[in-house]
Amino acid sequence: MGFNFRSGGGTNGCLNCHGNSSKVIRGLVSAGVEIKNIESEFKKTYRHPTLEVSGVHSSKEELPETNPRAPRHADCADCHDPHLVSPANRFAGIKGKRIGNIMADITNEYELCYRCHAESANLPGRFSNKRAELSMNNPSFHPVEGEGKNSVVISLLKPYKEKKVNPADISIIQCGDCHGSDSPSSPKGPHGSNYPYILADNYSTRDNEPESVYAYALCYRCHNRASILGNESFKFHSLHIQGKGNGAVAVGGTSCHTCHNSHGSTEYKYLIKFDPEVVSPNSKGMLKFVEKGVSSFRGECYLSCHGVDHSPKSY
Structure with missing residues (x-):
């Protein structure tokens, strides 16, 4: 047998x-x-x-x-x-x-x-070591081991919540919520997928990627696309993801992956971790994010990206 x-x-x-x-x-x-x-x-x-x-x-x-x-x-x-x-x-x-x-x-x-x-x-x-990235000791992490630290995630879709209040609220997720078969009729678990990283839905990590429902389908399972593109938490979200428009066609957008690590960040809040393949130090040799206001979503970025020097760029 x-x-x-x-x-x-x-x-x-x-x-x-x-x-x-x-x-x-x-x-x-x-x-x-x-x-x-x-x-x-x-x-x-x-x-x-x-x-x-x-x-x-x-x-x-x-x-x-x-x-x-x-x-x-x-x-x-x-x-x-x-x-x-x-x-x-x-x-x-x-x-x-x-x-x-x-x-x-x-x-x-x-x-x-x-x-x-x-x-x-x-x-x-x-x-990379996923335990290190998902550690609850990090400044930020997706809530896999426990509830997250950020108490205000404006883009979350129901039933996802920062903290569980009602029985139907989901404040902790599993690896299998992102990693698994691309077909809902297939056996559960991360056995295989037609999407990279054995993901359950598409998640493009490419630079110069035109934004679409499909490009970041995995992210949009939990995060409201209208909120992200409406700049509700970061006033330049749309500019970064969609790029600058050229008539009816948007060009030059970059992936969520360029600024965020989807497991967690050992350095910054908001899952911020810059992709070195796209982001480099600015003209002063600086590469960092500085938060300036928790309730008002203000911060500064010191970096160089797509030929634009951030020394810093503030929001």
């Missing part, structure tokens, strides 16, 4: 039931039980390398990885314990939360992600 118990089970064993329906072994799944096709998700453009990397996982391995030379992999058993998992506890049997000297079972989705995307010694150089 494809199970390799020495390696923790093996992906092929899981696909006997959770793969393409043409490959499911007759008799393994009860009649009338619908099991969604995970295999198709792993064949999308952006995916965890579950099918590409095989024979690496070990049932004895410990995560986060301590060996910088260990090959990166994502076996089913890295995220799921097939013997203990249940609808009531998706993370049962998965170690990853350190309590003193003991590595206990995780209880939150972000703790599962941190097993590979935080302090792993084999984290690729182009990737």
